[in-house]
Amino acid sequence: MTDALQPLLLAEALMDRGSYLSGIYTKEMKEVAVDLKKREEIPVRRADKTAAFVLISTLEYFEKLAAILSNVSKFERLTKNPTEEIKHNANRVITAVNAATNATHLPPIQGDYSLGYLYRNEKTHKEGNPICQIISQTPAPTYALAKRLNKILTPYIPSRYCLTSSVEFLEKIRDSSGAGTMVSLDVESLFTNMYCVAMGSPLGVLFANFYMGETEERVFSQHRCPRTYGRYIDDIFVQADCEDEVEALWQQFLQHSALNFTVEYSSDDRLPFLDVLVTKTNQKLVTTVYTKATNLGLCLNGDSECPAWFKTTTVRAFVRRALSHCSTW
Structure with missing residues (x-):
């Protein structure tokens, strides 16, 4: 598959055409796709x-x-x-x-x-x-x-520390100083460890947030809350005074829940959380848009057969995210 063909096929795969005949998706491509499916x-x-x-x-x-x-x-x-x-x-x-x-x-x-x-x-x-x-x-x-x-x-749901979007996370860290240690805590297999609730159920996220919210209430009734703490379902962002405080917090979570937590420390004073890349400086936390290493850099081909309004909406979404996530020009 050539580099030029891949984004075209990705755009085609998302379209519901009915009886409309595509000028990009050729008969040969369809035959190859049908053969692969078989x-x-x-x-x-x-x-x-x-x-x-x-x-x-x-x-x-x-x-x-x-x-x-x-x-x-x-x-x-x-x-x-x-x-x-x-x-x-x-x-x-x-x-x-x-x-x-x-x-x-x-x-x-x-x-x-x-x-x-x-x-x-x-x-x-x-x-x-x-x-x-x-x-x-x-x-x-x-x-x-x-x-x-x-x-x-x-x-x-206990929602004192619960985040519902990247925007809420950015608001939480907007005035944070650059001091301390940045880490992210992640729950290993949260959904598969919850009784009778699986990823894919409408109640999955609700039960996850309820369990984590109750765990946080128990932990922070006995342990001082770090200078910055926020959780999106099972992903937790922490900015603590030192690594010893992170270790103590981690042990508290292990003690007050039946789950296992992994800890990821910032690398070169940078730590991704959700779709935000947080960089620690001497004065404050600087944020930019974060993309995973597996991101192909492909979204929608400008020459695809999608309607013009859809292409415009896609560009606007990227611009809005850049403006909301980046703390500097």
Whole structure:
């Protein structure tokens, strides 16, 4: 594949054309794509957190999935389809909840549904290409109910240290000095370690934030909060006075939760967090836009057949992010 062809194909892959005939996606390209799709020995998967595709062997693909599914503490082999039983039990609970309150009524589950399904994306940005396993809940009977519960329960999450976007993170560190030690804490396999909640469920992020929020409340009731602390789901940014304070904080998190945390120290006084690169100077923290090493630098080809408004919106999004994330010109 030539360098000029790759961005064209990426742009084409995102378009829903119906019966419209493309002037870029030729008959030969379609034949190659169809042939590749038929080759069962080579699954084509999206890479995690980057606009790229990964071609791997079927054997390797299923070996990694089997290693995950063999964990009996998180997965159970079924002997029958439990969809109807799940729907019946959920409706029984819904009826009881609706009878007990006049404030919020949950709609009963009606119609035909199926089980969720497991798929995985390759983490090409991490050593060894570990996998990100996601269980899609969209066909499941409780998917709509989970979305409704997520909306109802979100206001009750402990949110003192919770960030919802890069903009909130930038506001938190805007007036921070350049003193101290910068680190990021990351929870290892947060979603797979939460009971009965998987990445892909509408309640996944809510349960993750609730668990982490409760853990933070316990930790900071016994340990002084660092000079700067913020968390986006399971990614934590810390600016502490010294490395000993970081070590003490790390031990507190291990003590007050059932999770394992990794610690990444800043390198050359620079530390990425979300899509922000934070640089420590003598006076303050300087921020710029951060892109992962696996970023292909490709977004949308200017000569593609996408509408002009879509191209303009794409450019505006990049400009807005540059203006919001960069602390200096």
